[in-house]
Amino acid sequence: xxxxxxxxxxxTILFSCKEEPEITMNTKFNPEKYTVHLIMLENKNKLDxxxxxxxxxxxxxxxxxxxxxxxxxxxxxxLMLKSKEQKKIRLDEKKKSDELNxxxxxxxxxxxxxxxxxxxxxxxxxxxxWGARWLNRKGLRADINTDGYCYLVSNYHSSDWLFHTKIKVxxxxxxxxxxxxxxxxxxxKSDNSGGKIWEVIQYSKGRxxxxxxxxxKNSDKVIKVRFIGREFKDDIILSxxxxxxxxxxxxxxxxxx
Numbered sequence: 001x002x003x004x005x006x007x008x009x010x011x012t013i014l015f016s017c018k019e020e021p022e023i024t025m026n027t028k029f030n031p032e033k034y035t036v037h038l039i040m041l042e043n044k045n046k047l048d049x050x051x052x053x054x055x056x057x058x059x060x061x062x063x064x065x066x067x068x069x070x071x072x073x074x075x076x077x078x079l080m081l082k083s084k085e086q087k088k089i090r091l092d093e094k095k096k097s098d099e100l101n102x103x104x105x106x107x108x109x110x111x112x113x114x115x116x117x118x119x120x121x122x123x124x125x126x127x128x129x130w131g132a133r134w135l136n137r138k139g140l141r142a143d144i145n146t147d148g149y150c151y152l153v154s155n156y157h158s159s160d161w162l163f164h165t166k167i168k169v170x171x172x173x174x175x176x177x178x179x180x181x182x183x184x185x186x187x188x189k190s191d192n193s194g195g196k197i198w199e200v201i202q203y204s205k206g207r208x209x210x211x212x213x214x215x216x217k218n219s220d221k222v223i224k225v226r227f228i229g230r231e232f233k234d235d236i237i238l239s240x241x242x243x244x245x246x247x248x249x250x251x252x253x254x255x256x257x
Contacts (some may be wrong), residue, residue, distance in 0.1 A: 006128060025073035031064060041072065049080075056083040085167075104255040114146070122146055125252065131246040134191070134198050138234070139242045142212060142249035143202065150249055152208035154180075156199040162229035164199055169238075170224040171214040177205035179182065182235050184226030199227075217249035219243040 019147060023040045035054040042050030053076070057063050063082050067075050109125075113132070116123030123146045126132045130141050135155040144150040154167050165188065166180045179190045187202040204210070215223060215238070223238040 025076075026071050027029075029064070029067045029070055029072060029075055031067070034064070037072065037119070047076065049083075053079055053083055058088060060086060064161065076240045087119075101255040104251065108248055109253045111245075112252070116146065123231065125249075127245040127248060131240050134200050136196075138210075138225075138227070138236050140215070140238060142246050144249045144253050144256075146256065148253045149211070150253035151202060151204040151206075152212040153203065154199075154201045154225075156197075156227050156234070158197060158234075159195055160199055162199060162227055162232060162234055164201070164227040164229045164234075165229050166201075167209050167211070168226040168228060169214070171211075172218045172221050174214070176209055176214055178209055178211060179205050181207065212250060213244060216247040219247040230242055 023044075024043065027037065028095050034057060038047065038050035038054045041047040041048070047053075056079070060082070063079060063216055092127050111129075112125040112127055114123055114125050115132075125144045125146070127141070134142065134155060137155070141153045141155060142150055143153055154164070156162055158205050163183060165182060166178045168178075169176045181201045181203070187204060187207075188202045189198075189202075191198045203209075223243060225236050225238050227234045227236075
């Protein structure tokens, strides 16, 4: 019994160690291994763009229809033609998309003031509804840079501290809650002057948890905002000015990216 098991074990090893037959242009197309085969042919200088062709097939599985029992030398010319046609379609679509985005950018930029850092070339857009300073009221706003990076900002202004660390928003019947931004976090800022206080939180890195997008997509709806503090909370109805400005920021962000 032991000899039989040993024999089977050795046979398994020998079988697994067998090398795959050499791949040439005369090898028949294998729908399960075409990716490896095309790249191997490229490595042997038999093909200029094996990686690109394998990628094209993955993106368009219908490319391999009718390839059964045909050699790589027979199918590659047709495959290259299909790949080039697909690439042209993508380039044409990108061109149309870029032109449309540029029209959107040109239209929306009229609603913003832009300040660019001369040293790094990156700047920030400031919506004319808000300006560059903190708001002297309770509300929400958004910051957006020239690369299209955009995030939500909560602005609490009052005569008493709330020490809010997150917000909850009801949009079209759905409740969204931001991540909690602790008081010691660099994104949680505050100031006071003349008996008034400002608490400003930047929900960068997606910490708004979808609130900005929800507001932008429902700017015509009533939106309720709750500032949640250490012990207390404060509710407001988001102004139409804030809703429309946030929508502008969201759309400009998408066009810039």
